Amino acid sequence: xxxxxxxxxxxxxxxxxxxxxxxxxxxxxxxxxxxxxxxxxxxxxxxxxxxxxxxxxxxxxxxxxxxxxxxxxxxxxxxxxxxxxxxxxxxxxxxxxxxxxxxxxxxxxxxxxxxxxxxxxxxxxxxxxxxxxxxxxxxxxxxxxxxxxxxxxxxxxxxxxxxxxxxxxxxxxxxxxxxxxxxxxxxxxxxxxxxxxxxxxxxxxxxxxxxxxxxxxxxxxxxxxxxxxxxxxxxxxxxxxxxxxxxxxxxxxxxxxxxxxxxxxxxxxxxxxxxxxxxxxxxxxxxxxxxxxxxxxxxxxxxxxxxxxxxxxxxxx
Numbered sequence: 001x002x003x004x005x006x007x008x009x010x011x012x013x014x015x016x017x018x019x020x021x022x023x024x025x026x027x028x029x030x031x032x033x034x035x036x037x038x039x040x041x042x043x044x045x046x047x048x049x050x051x052x053x054x055x056x057x058x059x060x061x062x063x064x065x066x067x068x069x070x071x072x073x074x075x076x077x078x079x080x081x082x083x084x085x086x087x088x089x090x091x092x093x094x095x096x097x098x099x100x101x102x103x104x105x106x107x108x109x110x111x112x113x114x115x116x117x118x119x120x121x122x123x124x125x126x127x128x129x130x131x132x133x134x135x136x137x138x139x140x141x142x143x144x145x146x147x148x149x150x151x152x153x154x155x156x157x158x159x160x161x162x163x164x165x166x167x168x169x170x171x172x173x174x175x176x177x178x179x180x181x182x183x184x185x186x187x188x189x190x191x192x193x194x195x196x197x198x199x200x201x202x203x204x205x206x207x208x209x210x211x212x213x214x215x216x217x218x219x220x221x222x223x224x225x226x227x228x229x230x231x232x233x234x235x236x237x238x239x240x241x242x243x244x245x246x247x248x249x250x251x252x253x254x255x256x257x258x259x260x261x262x263x264x265x266x267x268x269x270x271x272x273x274x275x276x277x278x279x280x281x282x283x284x285x286x287x288x289x290x291x292x293x294x295x296x297x298x299x300x301x302x303x304x305x306x307x308x309x310x311x312x313x314x315x316x317x
Contacts, residue, residue: 012060013056013059013060014059014060014062014065018065018066019048019051019065019069022065022066022069022070023044023048024124024126025066025070026043026044026047026069026070026073027040027041027044027124027125028125028126029070029073029074029077029151029152029156030043030044030073030076030077031100031125031131032130032131032136032139032151032155033074033077033078033081033147033148033151034077034080034081034084035097035098035136035139035140036097036098036307037098037100037125037309037310038098038306038309039080039084040125042080043073043076043077043080044073046076047069047072047073047076048069050072051065051068051069051072067162070158071162071165071166074148074152074163074166074167075166077148078144078145078148078166078167081144081147081148082144085144091232091233092231092232092233092239093229093230093231093232093233093237093238093239093240094228094229094230094239094240094241095140095230095232096133096137096228096230096300096301096302096307097133097136097137097139097140097270098302098307098310099133099269099270099274099286099288099300099302099307099308099311100125100127100131100269100270100271100310101267101268101269101310101311102127102267102268102271127268127270127271128271129271130151130155131270131271132270132271132272132288133269133270133272133288133289133290133300134188134290134298135185136270137188137300138184138185138188139151141184141188142180142181142184143177145167145169145177146177146178146180146181146184147181148163148166148167148177149163149167149174149175149177149178149181150177150178150181150182152166153174153178154178154181154182159171160172160174160175160178197294198272198273198289198291199266199273201220201273201289201291201294201295201296202266202273202274202275202289202296203266203273204216204220205217205220205275205289205296206264206266206275208220209252209253209256209264210256210264212253212256212257214249214250214253217245217248217249217252217253218245218246218249220295220296221245221248221249221295221296222245222291222292222293222295222296222297223244223245224243224244224245224297225243225244225245225248225295225296225297225298225299226241226242226243226248226297226298226299227241227242227243227248227251227298227299227300227301228241228242228298228299228300228301229242229301229302229303230300230301230302230303230304230307231303231304232303232304232306232307234304234305234306235284235303235304235305237301237303238251248299259279259284261279261280262277262278262279262284263277263278263279264276264277265277265278267286269286269287269288270288272288272289273289274286274287274288274289275287275289276311282312283308283311283312284303284308285301285302285303286301286302286307286308286311287299287300287301287302288300288302
């Protein structure tokens with residue numbers, strides 16, 4: 001980390017555009033570290049607060065503002081991860097990472113031909129393989145230090161010497177942390193990329209659900225498929241995973257019967273094909289999928305309204 005030192009007499013303070021230009025990188029980093037867009041935004045805000053808490057001479061003395069901001073953001077996220085583990089132990093039901101929309105699919109986005117009020121690119125998280133839901137769920141099982149070391153090194157390609165400064169351990173220890181994280185990912189068989197053909201599977205799943213075709217639903221689900229729902233104690237949902245294709249299909253039909261008028265929309269969720277359920281025009285569920293061999297193996301249904309804020313805002317755009 002480039003720390004403030006005595007600046008040279010003619011060394012200017014970094015330009016505002018240089019500092020603000022780091023925002024998207026910091027948001028991308030923080031979301032992958034925290035799995036929550038709201039917490040990531042707070043972490044980035046705290047990072048900038050600490051930057052502007054420095055005196056002008058101190059800011060001018062920082063050799064690399066980008067490296068300074070990344071180091072501080074990493075440390076802030078590490079602290080948040082530590083406290084988040086305690087909070088999530090008290091969480092009602094299952095905790096699923098906050099789902100990310102692809103803003104270009106919505107009214108007002110570039111593909112929708114909306115008006116001049118477009119989403120600020122600096123406020124968007126890049127959708128790639130490192131944010132697919134299966135990958136993020138495995139990250140949740142890591143220790144805070146493992147997650148930070150792995151994401152910084154394997155996703156953002158930071159050297160272990162720099163990661164050591166963030167985590168507060170030796171470079172060799174950080175290398176071991178990243179290696180342990182990789183073993184977790186291999187053991188969970190989390191796909192690095194979204195398999196080809198998943199969009200058609202999700203579309204057929206949507207059609208079968210709309211038709212209340214339980215046989216078709218069972219056929220699209222792996223026999224050992226698992227569905228996990230996250231309501232956060234704020235809305236009604238199952239508190240434990242639903243396991244097995246027939247049990248999942250029956251549950252989905254039950255939900256459809258309880259909520260007549262439910263509208264299903266095909267949307268990109270964390271970079272992969274997903275579904276958005278709306279009731280009376282309000283987004284009530286965002287579902288992400290994982291599949292293997294042409295069948296769905298995992299469904300993550302996020303119903304916690306606090307995690308659906310980005311989807312509500314875009315839907316109103």
